[in-house]
Amino acid sequence: MSLVLSTDSVPAADRFAYRHDVISKTCFPLRMNATWESFCGTIVTDRIGFLLVSSVAAEAEHVDPARCLSAQSEREDFITVGLQREGSAVVTQDNRSAALGPGDFVLYDAIRPYQLAFPERFRMTFFQIPRRAFGVRNGEINSITGTAIRGDDGVASVVSRVLEELSRNARDYDPEIAEMLARNTVDLLATVIAEQLGRDAMRTDAAKHALMLRVRGFIRRNLAHADLCPKMIAAAHHISVRYLYRLFEKESKTIGRLILEWRLEECRRDLARPAHGRPSVTVIAHRWGFQNPAHFSRSFRAAYGMSPREWQAFNDSSVPDSSVP
Structure with missing residues (x-):
């Protein structure tokens, strides 16, 4: 069942504080700067498996992260994916700024410094995803945070449509289907990360990182397979078992x-x-x-x-x- 919260019935003088409290509890801890006299909007929050999905519609505003240690400890295992659905936005993190239009999306870490700016009335859906679900190292995710991923480009166009569909029908999925959708969505996002890394010709190890992402995604998708082993993984990626082990030499786990x-x-x-x-x-x-x-x-x-x-x-x-x- 969706949780729907709106400022429509809240007195104008109380809307800013109400919205601030609602977003902090349902989306992420934050500090907002806005003109409170005209502040109004709606948040619809659902769960799709292990994904927390919050769709926000509001007037123009600017958002800074809160510096709240207690909230930070609860959010540190999540990465946020923001899908722009209406209007425009600028998301800034790691000295990168992503200018988003409808259909574009961006990844960011809500417990590290970031900014969200909405110059006009907007609608945006935020997907909170457990960091471990990606099966990738922090450095690989952090290398593309604050980078606009265009919703009409390559694999990202498929992911954009999937995210849009999920945001529209979040309340309609049965629990088992929702779990499967959540896992498949994360696999698609990991593929986008791999594609983005692969495009960076300046990184000499980009191909290795992209391969590692594909290997981890394959492992995640085949955990239920009793015969999952290095030989099976290597064969699926057309590499030798020895090279597969070399890929994991610098990893924290075998x-x-x-x-x-x-x-x-x-x-x-x-x-x-x-x-x-x-x-x-x-x-x-x-x-x-x-x-x-x-x-x-x-x-x-x-x-x-x-x-x-x-x-x-x-x-x-x-x-x-x-x-x-």
């Missing part, structure tokens, strides 16, 4: 460790779902490529300090009892 951690993350998410209709621990483990239940249980406990069933019980006990008034 290929095997990365696959294990990502599989455990997916299992932990599924195990935390509501008890009604939730598959068994064994079924969830098999769903994400774990063929040996004992190995899965040991790996889960080593990663999270509790067994899969203890994690289930912990989440079940955290759900409020709706029968209690």
